[in-house]
Amino acid sequence: MILSNDDKCWCKSGLKYNECHLDFDKKLQVLKKQCCTVPKRKLIKNKEQIEGIRRSAEINNGILDLVSETIKAGMTTEDINTLAHEYTISRGGIPATLNYEGFPKSLCTSINDEVCHGIPSKDVILKNGDIINVDVTTILNGYYSDASRMFMIGEVSDEARKLVEITKECLNKGLEAVKPWGFLGDIGAAIQEYAQSNGYSVVRDFGGHGVGLQIHEDPFVSHCGTKGTDMILAPGMVFTIEPMINVGSSKIFIDEDNGWTAYTADGALSAQWENTILVTEDGIEIISK
Numbered sequence: 711m712i713l714s715n716d717d718k719c720w721c722k723s724g725l726k727y728n729e730c731h732l733d734f735d736k737k738l739q740v741l742k743k744q745c746c747t748v749p750k751r752k753l754i755k756n757k758e759q760i761e762g763i764r765r766s767a768e769i770n771n772g773i774l775d776l777v778s779e780t781i782k783a784g785m786t787t788e789d790i791n792t793l794a795h796e797y798t799i800s801r802g803g804i805p806a807t808l809n810y811e812g813f814p815k816s817l818c819t820s821i822n823d824e825v826c827h828g829i830p831s832k833d834v835i836l837k838n839g840d841i842i843n844v845d846v847t848t849i850l851n852g853y854y855s856d857a858s859r860m861f862m863i864g865e866v867s868d869e870a871r872k873l874v875e876i877t878k879e880c881l882n883k884g885l886e887a888v889k890p891w892g893f894l895g896d897i898g899a900a901i902q903e904y905a906q907s908n909g910y911s912v913v914r915d916f917g918g919h920g921v922g923l924q925i926h927e928d929p930f931v932s933h934c935g936t937k938g939t940d941m942i943l944a945p946g947m948v949f950t951i952e953p954m955i956n957v958g959s960s961k962i963f964i965d966e967d968n969g970w971t972a973y974t975a976d977g978a979l980s981a982q983w984e985n986t987i988l989v990t991e992d993g994i995e996i997i998s999k
Contacts, residue, residue, distance in 0.1 A: 713727045715727055716728070719731050721946075754944060762852070762853035763921075763922045763988075763997055769798060770998045772801070776793055781836070781863070786832050786836070788832040790844060791816050794816050795808070803848045805849075812969075815829055817830065817847075822840060837863065839864060840864075841866060854925055856925070856950050856986050860874045860878070873910070874981050877905075879904060881983040884897045888994050889993075893940055894929060895935035895936050895937060895939035898933050901933045901934070910957060911955070913980070917952070918933070918949055918952045933953040950986050953983065954981070954982045957979045958974060959974065959978070
């Protein structure tokens with residue numbers, strides 16, 4: 711679509727094109743001529759959409775704060791699910807995972823060698839020494855936010871503690887690599903380098919993703935990569951960074967019975983942290999964490 715300066719901007723901000731995304735588009739055109747992969751317009755969120763995602767994230771962050779305050783040995787993962795579900799509904803939100811492509815619960819709880827998509831159950835009781843990832847996605851007024859945190863139950867082994875800490879630092883390295891007008895591949899390169907330098911492997915089968923208007927949007931955010939490659943990171947993009955780091959092999963398998971839960975192929979520990987971020991004109995904003 712070719713717009714004149716006085717036309718309404720394509721981002722639906724209500725502003726004139728020359729007051730909104732004219733200079734933005736010119737920059738993308740220059741980068742495209744340099745053979746860079748540039749984001750499609752549908753990946754760029756306007757101010758109204760960003761504010762909607764922020765409000766959704768207030769609930770999402772509140773859920774994870776509540777879990778942080780209450781999680782302990784003796785709880786079942788179903789107890790965690792109930793807490794999250796009731797908190798979300800009481801604040802006018804919707805648990806995005808509930809019934810998503812058949813997923814039966816309001817969040818994911820992945821313990822020890824479970825890489826991701828663990829299904830809460832009244833039969834799974836947290837015990838001293840466990841590490842668990844709690845992954846929450848919330849819808850509020852049609853806007854999505856997504857984040858996960860690791861929790862260490864009681865006294866955990868040195869191996870487990872180090873994995874959780876290094877995985878958090880992998881996330882931080884990925885966040886630091888995000889620069890407006892930089893490259894998507896910089897994120898994976900930073901995470902992969904740090905994880906492997908500490909003797910860990912990076913899961914390649916899953917990655918981060920665009921989010922905000924749907925639960926999963928483009929782009930796919932790999933946690934392995936090559937610096938200076940892949941899509942341009944333009945202001946207005948919203949996506950997750952969520953490295954899954956294994957003590958042993960990066961290989962995984964999916965539980966055949968439930969069709970969801972991913973496990974490490976060698977039974978070694980796995981950890982994950984996830985933030986939803988906004989690329990801004992001068993850096994990033996962590997929206998959900």
